[in-house]
Amino acid sequence: MPTPDSAPAQAQVDQAIDWLVKLRFDSPSPHTEQQFQHWLASHPHNPLAWQRVSHLGDELAGLPKALSRRTLDASQRQRISRRDHLKLLAVLAVGGSLGWAAREPLGIPQLLADSSTATGERRRWQGSDGSRIQLNTASAIDLSYSVEQRRLQLVRGEVSLDSNPNDNRPFRIDTRVGQLATLDGHLLLRDNDQGLLLAVRRGDVTLFPSSASPRRVLPGETLQVWASGSFQAVTLHSDPWGWTDGVLSVQQMPLGEFIAELARYRPGLLRCAPEVADLKVSGTYQLADTAQILQLLTRSLPVRVDYRTRFWVSIGAA
Missing domain, CATH: 3.55.50.30 (Phage tail protein beta-alpha-beta fold)
Structure with a gap:
C-alpha cells in the first residue's frame, strides 16, 4: 500500500497523459468515461498523476477542436510516444492563441525535460562526465554534452551539481536570471519567486547575471539573484543543502x-x-x-x- 506522501510512478503519469489525449481532444463515449473513472479509482496514485497533467488540457481547451482532433487522430494511428504526445501539446499551444509564452505555465518544459521529479520525489545520479547531480522535489533540468563543453539548464525547481574536476570541459549552467560557469564547482541552484538562490560549497564558480557584471562566487557564499541581474548575499533560516x-x-x-x-x-x-x-x-x-x-x-x-x-x-x- 503506497504512503500518502509517495509520488506517482512514471507509468501512471504516462497513463494520465494518454487519458488527457482521449478525453480532451476526442469525443469520448460514455464507455470511455466509465473506463476513465475506473482507472482513477484503481490506484491511490492515479488521481495524483491526473492532477499533475490535467491542467495541460485545461489550458489548451480554447484551441480549435477540429485541428486538434485531426492531428491527434493521425498520431493515435501511429501510436506516438509519451514524449511525442507532449511535444504535440507544445505545438498546439504555439499554434493557438496561447503562444510560446504559455509553455511555462502549462508545465510543458518540465514534462519535456531530460530529467524531472514529481512533488515529494528526489533523485540523484552520476552524469556521463562523472559529475554528481541531485534533483529536489518538483524539479526539472536539461543536460547537453559536446566536445567543447558540458551544459545544464535549470528548467524548474532545484538542483545540486557536483562537477567532476577531472573533465577539463567547462560546465555552463543556464537559468532564467543568467548563466554560471565552473570547472570544479559544487553548487546548488534553486528557482524561486524572487529569481534564483545560489549556494557554493566548493570550487571556482562565476555568475554571469542577465544585466550585470560577472561575479565570482566563493565557497560558503549564498546569493539571491534577482531577474534584474542584481544580487545580494543572504543568511537563511534553513540549511539550503539539507535536502541533499x-x-x-x-x-x-x-x-x-x-x-x-x-x-x-x-x-x-x-x-x-x-x-x-x-x-x-x-x-x-x-x-x-x-x-x-x-x-x-x-x-x-x-x-x-x-x-x-x-x-x-x-x-x-x-
Whole structure:
C-alpha cells in the first residue's frame, strides 16, 4: 500500500497523459468515461498523476477542436510516444492563441525535460562526465554534452551539481536570471519567486547575471539573484543543502515560512493560519515522512493539524 506522501510512478503519469489525449481532444463515449473513472479509482496514485497533467488540457481547451482532433487522430494511428504526445501539446499551444509564452505555465518544459521529479520525489545520479547531480522535489533540468563543453539548464525547481574536476570541459549552467560557469564547482541552484538562490560549497564558480557584471562566487557564499541581474548575499533560516541529505534543517524559522517550505514536498494543499505563522521552528526533520513532521510540530508548538482530506491540511492554533 503506497504512503500518502509517495509520488506517482512514471507509468501512471504516462497513463494520465494518454487519458488527457482521449478525453480532451476526442469525443469520448460514455464507455470511455466509465473506463476513465475506473482507472482513477484503481490506484491511490492515479488521481495524483491526473492532477499533475490535467491542467495541460485545461489550458489548451480554447484551441480549435477540429485541428486538434485531426492531428491527434493521425498520431493515435501511429501510436506516438509519451514524449511525442507532449511535444504535440507544445505545438498546439504555439499554434493557438496561447503562444510560446504559455509553455511555462502549462508545465510543458518540465514534462519535456531530460530529467524531472514529481512533488515529494528526489533523485540523484552520476552524469556521463562523472559529475554528481541531485534533483529536489518538483524539479526539472536539461543536460547537453559536446566536445567543447558540458551544459545544464535549470528548467524548474532545484538542483545540486557536483562537477567532476577531472573533465577539463567547462560546465555552463543556464537559468532564467543568467548563466554560471565552473570547472570544479559544487553548487546548488534553486528557482524561486524572487529569481534564483545560489549556494557554493566548493570550487571556482562565476555568475554571469542577465544585466550585470560577472561575479565570482566563493565557497560558503549564498546569493539571491534577482531577474534584474542584481544580487545580494543572504543568511537563511534553513540549511539550503539539507535536502541533499534528505532533511529539512531550520533555525528559528517562522512557522508560516516552514509550512510553505514543507508544502513543496507534499501533494495537495498545506496551509498555515495567520495567528500561528510567526511561531518559531528549529530542528532537523526527515523529508521522507512529511506527515510525521506535522505531528512533531504539535508536540513542540501550540498548534493543531486538521486533515480535511489527506491532500488538504491546515495548521492552526491548538
